[in-house]
Amino acid sequence: MTGDTHRKICQPLHPAIRDSLDPQYVAYHEAHLQYIERDEINDWDGSIRTKKHSLPPGGTKPIPVGSISDYDVARFRVRVYTPTGQCDERGWPVLVWFHGGGWAVGGLSNGTDLCCWACERARCIVVSVDYGLAPENPFPAAVEDAIGAVRWVASCPAELQKIDTSRISISGTSAGANLAIVAALSASNPGIPLPTAQPSLLNTITHPPISLVLFIPVVDNTATAEGVWRPNAETAPWLTPARMEYYRKLYFTQDDHRSQWDASPNLAPESLLRKLPKTWIAVxxxxxxxPEALAFGEQLRGLGVSVETLLVKGGTHSILSLHGVIDRGYRMIEDAVKHLQVTFGTG
Structure with missing residues (x-):
């Protein structure tokens, strides 16, 4: 590309996959992403969380909402987005949101555009959770924070305006979607202990969540390039098996934790999985x-859970963060918001 001949290409697109990718993604990747050094080639350095890349925005400008406020809850923080106007007599429905980032990066600033969009378009309060990050807070700390956040919302805290605890949905992307599934499993199964989380986190929620909204979820932490990931293992851009393993090693201090169902929710007992609420999955x-996301959808369907799967053709793991420059990513978010509108009865 003119003017970029001196720049080192660190993440080239695999020629075997180029023609199958969304053309808008190809253009953005070759203009920007291919020049970013791979995280996994270096030892962990926490400064990566604040490192700025000279990338044009991939998302969209956040739309105005009624208010945005931050609160300290136990050992984590939350950011609460409240819609403009007034709620009905039932109170506001609530979407609990978990950002992505391999359980090690990301925070309350991630997904602001999506949170604002869901807040206004689906007419719900959005609670974004700043869960503890690895390696400082290894597994199961983030799981415990996720469950604690849902419990906090369900307790009708004073920090939230009038809410309707019978209309709570849980959502997340990538590693955050993994936490969302586990939090939903806990909230949907009263009295069931998690394999590794603290016993004090036994669910006492009166109303279980009514939907689960998952973007490009991590479902199976036992997956490998030789197994579940094989179809895209050698060609997938950005999130490669090596990068996924890099973040797993930061998150898990014991290999046997990876096969516990609060790390790999697809391995949860069927008796727990069948109690999950209706689930929307973007793949x-x-x-x-x-492959693991599609398989999880089929697994839940086989257990009687209502599942809607949206397969984004030519999409990559960056599809959500690049929804401002990739039309299919934008339509994916529109589809998710429509799901929430129907779920909450606000459409």
Whole structure:
């Protein structure tokens, strides 16, 4: 590309997959992403969380909402987005949101555009959770924070305006979607202990969540390039098996934790999985996580859970963060918001 001949290409697109990718993604990747150094080639350095890349925005400008406030809850923080106007007599429905980032990066600033969009378009309070990050807070700390956040919302805290605890949905992307599934499993199964989380986190929620909204989820932490990931293992851009393993090693201090169902929710007992609420899953076709996400949808359907799967053709693991420059990513979010509108009865 003119003017970039001196720049080192660190993440080239695999020629075997180029023609199958969304053309808008190809253009953005070759203009920007291919020049970013791979995280996994270096030892962990926490400064990566604040490192700025000279990338044009991939998302959209956040739309105005009624208010945005931050609160300290136990050992984590939350950011609460409240819609404009007034709620009905039932109170506001609530979406609990968990950002992605391999359980090690990300925070309350991630997904602001999506949170604002869901807040206004689905007419719900959005609670974004700043869960503890690895390696400082290894597994199961983030799981415990996720469950604690849902419990906090369900307790009708004074920090939230009038809410309707019978209309709570849980959502997340990538590693955050993994936490969302586990939090939903806990909230949907009263009295069931998690394999590794503290016993004090036994669910006492009166109303279980009514939906689960998952973007490009991590479902199976036992997946490998030779197994579940094989279809896209050698060609997937951005999130590669090596990068996924890099973040897993930061998150898990014991290998046997990976097969516990609060790390790999697809391995949860069927008796727990069948109690999950209706589930919407966005899957990026070219993502290494696509096979496990599709399989999880089929697994839940087989257990009687209502599942809607959106397969984004040519999509990669960056589809959500690049929804401002990739039309299919934008339509994916529109589809998710429509699901929430129907779920909450606000459409």
């Amino acid at each position: 990026a076709e070219m993502d290494i996580l696509a």
